Amino acid sequence: MTLHPRLLLLSATLALGLGGTLAQAADSVPFRYLASQGGLSAYELADELGYFKDTGITLENVGYAAGGPASLIALASGDVEIGSAATSAVLNSIAGGNDFVAAYPSNGINDEVQSIFYVPEDSPIRTIKDLAGKSIAVNTLGAHLDYTVREALHSVGLPSDAANLVVVPGPQLEQVLRSGQVDVSAFGYWQTTFEGAARKNGGLRAVFDDTDVLGEIAGGFIVLRRDFIAAHPDLAKIFVEQSQRALDYAREHPEETKVIFAKALAERGENPDLAQYFRGFGVRPGGKAVDRDLQFWIDVLEREGKLKPGQLVAKTILYSADSASN
Template identity: 25%
Template sequence: MNGKLTKEFELKTPTFTGFNEFIIADLKGFFKEVNIKPVYTGVLAQGSNLAQSVVRGDNDLFGSGHPTNIAVARKAGAKIKIVLHSMVDSPENNKLHMTWLVKDGGKINSPADLVGKKIAVGNLGGCVDLLNSEFLKQNNIPKDKVEVVVMKDELQEQALRQGIIDVAVVHPPYNVKAENAGGVKVLTTSFDIGTKAGDGTIGGLAVRAFSEDFIKKHPDVVKAYIVADLKAQQWINDHYEEALKLEAEYLKIDPKDMAGNIYPNQWWVKPEQVQWWIDTAYKNKLAGFENPGEIKAEDLFTNDLNPYYTKELAIPANK
């Protein structure tokens, strides 16, 4: 196999609306190199559950999310497993995982002003939910003293300006886009929250996963995907500005408003990174994390199909 498939495989994934290494792997031909043909199934509808769509077979790849998403899905009975890490957080504005934005000149000038306000999150049980809960905890604000509203990132800037919500919590590029338009200011960032929780970079850790059924039926596809995705991750780190331009064109976003993510210099999933998310979820009593010790990191991921971990392939030179 040597990291490549002997015949083409069509890999189904939702259409991306934000920065993602999958886009680069497609545009730069890294998927083609391993004989994977991406098939975009359309933008996931508001309120739809990506993990469930993967288990149903509507999509093959869980290509946008975090360890807690997988943990909650598995607890609900979804047989899905992490096979690869993705991005991590950075303090640089155009590489941040998430940004908490409020109106400039508005009523929110400090965390204490959040009491009674509406905070938008892209989904429940994921990164925004977790880190927003941690942010409130760090500032001694009970979760029941704020109203959490589920809203897609791309809709939050307008909702904030119209006063429908009081806080927008957005991923790149929507943070930079809103800041460039003016009239908003940063209340906090995921990196700052993560730093206070013990690790600034780990608060951005994303993961990639497949259903256990897919892994069993198509192990070589999973291996090939890992090879191509890791190549894209490292390429982005080495060619960040070019990656921003390519993704801006793909997403039809003005290049000056584009922002993205960076990736760790690692080649397989590390248990301690997954464990940080589980521990932080338990600490904040995230839905599904009421009983400490019930969810274990080793149950959420496997490195068995990672050809670098198994030494089927050598880690590329200079990496």
């Protein structure tokens, strides 16, 4: 998968603009990233809260990612310093030779925050078994929703490719479902803003969500390159700790977070009204990961033959202060 040319052009344009307008201190290190439409990451929230002030960390938004795999491609190529993707995509990328570290969970799925698979109210689709032969809109292939569908189908004894996945950008998920272009639209755990707006408009019914299939688990991770951590160990530590602090802030101050979210969306030229539907990041207190967050998907990938048994070990992938030497 490659970044869409329009995204690359936007990235380049924004990078040039930012480079000309932001005077960097001599000891400041840019942390470039690709934003998610309708979303706000913990590190963006941390920056808005002033957690990176005078730390030497300067965040630079250089465009939008078409999905987690595209974010990882940009990270591997050195176009950005921060990646973000579903756990399955991160593991696939590491298995493919990229020396990445899972810094902290970007989001989690639980009773409050999850990916929801919607159909029109009059749809004959009632259960996971009914997905066979149906079309499902997802934001990208090879990431969380893709693997959630595979695991859902496996859980009811169907082939993992029994449904047809269609790539649809988050802002269009509701439209393609209501117009009948797809049978199901999957709103990811990071797209609660789009899901909330669609639900408010009525006429839709949830078939299942990813907690029904996966349980409570981290949905994805913020990812850093190991060589970048080695070059900037102190800044990497600050970045992770202050981002985790922002995750706690969002859980403890949901309404204040929505105000910050709306401001960030407006500054990016997106609809700030979407912020009212933000339901949180869904991560554990402290923003920490546990081994199961990675091991669940390691086991799935081993079962599917995409990983050799023992090829990846959760504890060597998760960030620690000595990640650069692991």
